[in-house]
Amino acid sequence: MQSNQLIRYLEEVLNQSLSSEESSIKQSFKLYLGDNGVEFRPRLPSSLIMDSNLYFEIYDILSFALYPEYTLIRPASILFKINDGPLETARSFFFPWKIGQSKRLIGTVSELLASQSPNRISVMDGIEYDFNKGVHVVITGPTGSGKTQALRFFLEVTHKLGQLILIDPKKSDGARWAKKHADVSLVVPNKGDRPEDLLPRVTETLSNALQIINERQDALYTDTDKVSANYLDLGFEPIFLCIDEVASLCIGLKKSLLNDFHSLLLQISLLGREAGIFLILSLQEARHDLLPVAVRSQMGVRILLGRIDKNSAQYLFPELHSSDFPLPSGGKGTGIISINDGEHFGIEPVAMPTIIGEE
Template structure:
C-alpha cells in the first residue's frame, strides 16, 4: 500500500515537472545552463486536490499566466492557478457545467452597491452561481469575442442595459458603433446614447469629438491638480463615457484605428472606457499595441485554439455548444463564467422607459462649444505630460 502511494506521488510530481519543462518555467544557472525548476511543496493525494509550488527568484510570475495553456494540455480543462508573486496553488478539479443564469437587475444592483463599484461591468456567474462584476475604473478597456451563437451579443446587452439603468444621463454617456448593423440599433432613442455609427464615415467624427473631450478633460484635471475625474467634486465631474464598438475588425481606416488607440490609452484617467467586440481574434487586428491597452478579455467559444490563444483565453475553443453564454474571463487570472441571458426582446422592454421621442443621432454636436482661438490653441498643445507633471505627488 505504501509502495502504491509512493508511485502515485512520483507520478503526480513528474506530471507537474513535465508542465514546467514544456512551458519553459524554470531558471538556468551556470555555464552548463543547469535548470532550476519551481520547488514543489504539496501534490494531490487523498487529502489534497492541488499542488503548491514556489518560483525560483528571478522567474517572472507572468510566465505562468502566459503558459497556462500548458497546464490545461497536461492536466485537462479543470485546472485553476492562484497566486501572485512567488507562491502558487494549482488546483485540479472536474469541469462542472454552470447553470443558466437569467438577467436580474435588482440582484445585480445589490452587488454593485455592496461592493461599491463605480463603473460596473457585469460578467456572469461561476459554477456556484456567484455573480461577478468588475469595476471598469480599475480595469479599463474590454475585449469580447466569440463565434456566432456563443453568447457574445447577449453579454453586450447585459453590460449596456445595466449601465443605462444604473446611471442617469448626466452621469454616463454611450457612444456606439455597429458595423454589421445588426446588434446595437435597438439602442436608438435611448437618452444616454449620444451616437450610434453604422459606417466608418459616421464613426470618424464621433472619435474626433471624443479626442476633443480628452483634451478638455485633461485641462480640467490639470486645473484642479488631480489625476482622475473621480477626484473632482460632483459639480465639476464630467460624466463617464463608454465607447462600444461591435465588430471593430471591420475598421480598415488607419487614422480611425490610431484615434481609437489614443482614446484607449488616455481614457482611464479621463473617465472614457472602451468595449471592443469581434468574432475571431487575429494578429492583424490585435497587434501588440492593441493587446497592451486591453485590461480585460471575455473569450466565448472560439473556432479554434489559435483564436483562443491570440485572444489570451486558452481553452475557450473547448467550450461546448450546449453551454451558450459560457466564457473565460481573463482578469488577473482565468475564470470560467456564464453570462446572464438577455435576448433582444427583453432588452427592448428594459430600454423602453429610457427612450425619448425627440432623440437625434450624433447629438454630441449640439454640446460642442465654440472656443476662443487662444483657448483652442492651448488645448491642442496639451499633452498627458502637461496634465500630470505638477501633480505627481498628489495622487
C-alpha cells in the same frame, strides 16, 4: 473535503501523474492550502525542474483534480511564493483558486441590474470588477458565440453607470436597443451607406471622444492639487464607447482611412482611463490587421467566447501557447475571461449573462 484530506488527495494525484517509473517524487514536495489558492513547495535537491513547463503541468493536474469544488485560475506566468525557513524549501509555486464555481447570471434586465454593486460590473455571480480598474473591454468569438448578447449586457449595465455611445455597423440588436434609450448616442449606417461612408462618422465620433479626453486632462492638470487624480476627482461622468463588430468597419477600406481609425482607437485606449472614457469592443478575431496589437494590449478585460483552442485563442490570449486550456463551461455565451485590474490573477472560465425577456 477536509483540508488535510484534500492535501493527501492532491499529493497522491500529483505523485501518480508526475512520478516516472524509475523515480517517485513523493518525498520531494509538500502542498499547503490557503484561502486564495494552493502552494506547491518542493524540497531541494530534487529531480523536479522548477520551470514554466512544470508549473503549467501541475496547474493542469490540479485544475482537473479540484474542479468543481474549486476553480483554479490560470496565471499568465509563474506565480512564486517566498517562504521563511531553510533554503531547501524557501520557495513555492502558487496556484490561485476560487472556492466553488462562478454562476451564470440569468434574469430580466432589472434583475441583472439589481445584482450589480456600485462602480462594479458583475459578469457572473463570482466574477466582478471595478470598471475604473478593468478599464477597456474586448469580446471576441465566432458568429453565434454570443458576442452581441455579451455586449447587450455591457450596454444595459454601463447605461446606468454613465454616458453611452454605441457604434453598430450592422445596425442590428444594439441599434434596435438604442432606439428605446433616447439618451444613447447611436452611430449606424444610413440607408445605402457603404463602409467608406460610415467610417468618417465613426472617426468623427472617436475624435470627439478624444477631444473630451484632452479637455478632462487639462482640467485635471489645472483644477486638482492631487498628484494621482482621475476624472472622478472632478465629478465627471464615465463615458462608455461601444463598437459591435469592429471588423465590419474595417473591411474594404483604403489603408489611410483604416490607419486613421486605428490611431484614434489607440489614443483613446491609452489615454481614456484617467479621463474616464472606456472602450467596449466586439469582433470575431482580434487579428492584428483589425485590432492593432498596441490597442489589444490596453484591453484590461478580455473575453473569448465559443470553442477555445490554440487556433481561436492565438490573438486574444497569446499567452495560452501550450496545449492546456481552462475548463470550458460549454453552451451559448461561454468561454474564457481575463481581468487585468490588479485583483484578478489570470484566465478563468466564463458564462456570460442570459437576459430574459424585453423591458
